[in-house]
Amino acid sequence: MDLIGVREVRMAADRSDLVFAADEIPLGGGTWLFSEEQPGVGGMVDLTGLGWDPLVEQPDGGLTIAATCTLAELRALPPRVGRTAHPLFAVAVDALLGSWKIHRFATVGGNICLALPAGPMTSLTAALDGVGVIWTPDGGERRVLIADLVTNVCETVLTHGEVLRAVELPASALAGRVAHRRISLAHLGRSGAFVIARLDAHERFIVTITAATPRPYQLRFPGLPTAEELADGIEGFVRDWYDDPHGAPDWRRAMSLRFAEECRIELGGAA
């Protein structure tokens, strides 16, 4: 929809353009920004002009995803030997309520910074121990785990003027064995619970719960937990099951517990 408060859109050419007036915000694909009224937004700085390489393979097997990488670009990334977590990319992209027409514009960074509980790029990158590279207004940068970057519904650690530059996925996480479960109130609907579990090279078990909670919750076990340890861990950690039109909190809790257990068994836990 037309954003009636926007007076100016600046196409950023380099980092020096990333200086924001009080009512200016960064613009990624625009698929969310243009989908709702944006009261108080007077200007936008279009990051797509910066020409960031969407996906950069690191020599150690890690992957750097530019914030402006589109979901379609991520989904199209070819698999790589040893990158056992690769199938998660398509799973997470397809978890977006928006269709492939949206995937062509929606960006990985935009989805994370929007910080909706059901944001599947948050689910994906948090589960893979992604690190957000944040450009600070003073020209520096800082790094925050994506699991910590999203702090609440539509809230992140980013302050005004900061821009998410990229997400770095470490090789170790990408080489882990993964299991995932997702449910929504309708087939192909917005996620009500999205659980991704991972077993890394050291047999550590990491389970990440999103969509069912206001922010990502990540539990780490030194080895495969028992069913009871896993359930107790989740129950002891997560207290704020999310409530919105995409699922009741008690159901989201139950689905998260159920899915975490299913993932545990899929990754070799005793049934």
Place this chain on the structure above:
Amino acid sequence: MSVHITVDGKLIEIEPRAGQVLRTVLRGAGITSVNRGCDAGDCGACSVLVDGSAVHSCLFPAHRLDGQTVTTVAGLGSERSPHPVQTAFVEAAAFQCGFCTAGMIVTASTFDEAELDELPRMLKGNLCRCTGYRSIHDALRAVRNVEQPEAGQAATRSVRAPAAWRVVTGREEYTLDGPDSEYRTGASDTTALLHLAVLGSPHPHARILSIDTSAAEAMPGVRLVLTHRDSPATAFSTGRHQDRLEDPDDTHVLDEVVRFHGQRVAAVVADSLADAQRALGAIVVEYELLPAVFDPDLARQPGAPLVHPELTAEARAAAPERNTVAEEHGERGDVAAALATAEASGATVSGTWNTARVTHAALETHAARGWLDADGRLVIRTSSQVPYLVRDEVARIFELEPQRVRVFAARVGGGFGGKQELLTEDLVALAVLKLGRAVQYEFTRGDEFTIAPLRHPMTVSVRLGATADGILTAIAVDQLMDTGAYGNHGIGVMYHSVHESVAVYRCANVRVDAQSVYTNNPPAGAFRGYGLGQVIFAVESAMDELARELGIDPFELRRRNVVVPGDPLLTIHEEEDKDIAYRGAHGAGQCLDLVEAALAAPGGLPVPEGWSVGTGMALAMIATVPPRGHFADATIRALDVPADVDGSTPDGALFELEVGTAEFGNGSTTVHAQLASQVLGTTPERIRIRQSDTDLPGHDTGAYGSTGTVVAGMAVYRAATALAEQLASGGAREATGHSDGTPRSVAFNVHGMRVAVQPGTGEVLILRSIQAADAGTVLNPEQLRGQIEGGTAQAIGSALYEEVRVDAGGEITTVAFRNYRVPKFGDVPVTEVLFAKTHDPLGPLGAKSMSEAPYNPVAPALANAIRDAIGVRPHALPMTRDVVWRLVNL
């Protein structure tokens, strides 16, 4: 900064403004083949190709435009040189209202073979509210569903809609697609169209103490600010009926008191929509907050805050001092005694069921455009099912002679009852009359959720008693409905809700208590089924429970109790309505037999491992025409033009048919062309139809109550029959026909469902969906199949997915499709559609109406199947996964 883009092969110069989207740019350039459905990237109606790839043009930032090639559905092909997908949509009859079709075709035009195998995923960004998607699937698999019968053979054949090629090539005009020249003739200013935006109340109940509009009036582009000080004093109802006295006069164009969150407080008219919207924020309003009530049960209790204390008897609300718009209490026989006997020697069941608020979700939002014509007449082009009734009421509100007002509808992008209202036309009329200029008011999708009427939420308690043989001896229904802050349709829906839902069964002892209550919630209104669906959900759930109690098969229980031809149709009165009767063949019996047999035959999806399976069915009855008169006039004339207009029909005469009823995807226009061509011995293409315009001769009550075939169609049939006789005897070359919608008949629908339920998650998978319809003579099998599939899909939506949520302060919290689950391609199962072989002597060529009816039995059939699968009975809609999970696990 101006840039160039190529649109549908033409290079155009544009000057995108910051914050604009491609859709606005395109429509601003006069390109009307792109539609606005949600403005949020959820529905896909605005899809276009940009450099060959499909995009939602409502999300594409206009500042990124520079040199791209844009293709709308009109650029994909034309009737002479169509894109294969356009041809496929015509041949499959893959649209009803057609408002989603442009985006659907553009999107599908990019699919390769592999993607055609993944349609649920590939089409999850394209909503269709009308069809239920089966016909769209057929189109994309090149299935041909339409036929081209010989002259005089069109009735009972699957003829395509007359507008088919225009719809699939983006050339059919919807409400806001009229040419600029339309409003630039005559007394209106010959410059640009003005736009109207509305300031909504932030409070659920408040008195406006003061409004300061001076700052808004001084803003750029602003031409007029309207407040309650400008409002005509005449009270009216937004709900429209043939008899205007059926709805309470409780509404003003702009009121000093606002009674629900979002209610219009002021309106700004400006040069652009953005100018108008920006000025809203500059209006300063001082409110006195008034106590509010949101629970309909509390609202009817003594001491509750009153929503309409100002109403007098003249307004025709039953008891405003008890927040009651209408109520009915009565009993035939002795229900208490019958229940006591049943308790002792047969069986009784009871329960209370609730239904949610639902939005119609027609893809075209409410919209109107008004101007003054050359004679200074007020003209309104509007998205309405009832243009004549809007004309009459606008004339009344503004104290104009009806002939000084013209109201017409182009093709309407979906209705489902939601456009049997006067929601935009009154403000447009006020602005046009004040300014003498053309003014447009278009609802946003958010408005459709927050200020357009929704389906009435109801609480329905049912008690049934029966003998051990399963003969019903008592039916008691206690219905409470929340009509919201205004009583539009709050009377009619209440009476209808407890009529056919109860009269469907022979029973000596019947009690009905029904109450329609004002609250400070957003208003409810007419919705497909007009109240029946909510009560049928309760009654048919109770019947299912009774069958279990008695150990009688649910089909057999209905057979033993359903009215048979010749039975009186009774609820609480000893005498039946004089103009309604069950005539002709045993449609109910046939429908029961058809569904029972189909369910017993193999078919449907396999059961996933570990899921529980259940089967359920439900029966619904509906009157074929609304009560108390429904009128249509038709005029048909043989045109004095050469016969070979298109060169293809050597002996074809050409006829012009004028009929007032509106086309909003109901397919009435197709049926009218079929009926006229059948009688006149020609083909449907030779019937030119002018419709839904108060400038046509005669009157038309409108397209509601499923009357397009049985009332307007009857008028058409009579006009054509008279003309055929005149032509045969060398008489006049013009004839008229009239129908008054009485006497009336009844029609039946039976739905059968088999479901699988995943007990651990609450997922419900529909394995099998079967509906049998007692439609009389089926005039267009493909169209009727589409109506039944579409009604089933809409009902699956309200049964499993959809709920408009209201918070404790009366504010709607689900304001976009992304938070409201209209069924998508992958959510709707195949429904097997079966037709009873019946003939209604009252309908044209024996046809019955069949538009609302298919919706009604679906929710209880699903609920009964879920009950069968999980052993626990659902008592509320929607039965979402979290709800079903709770039923199983808590």
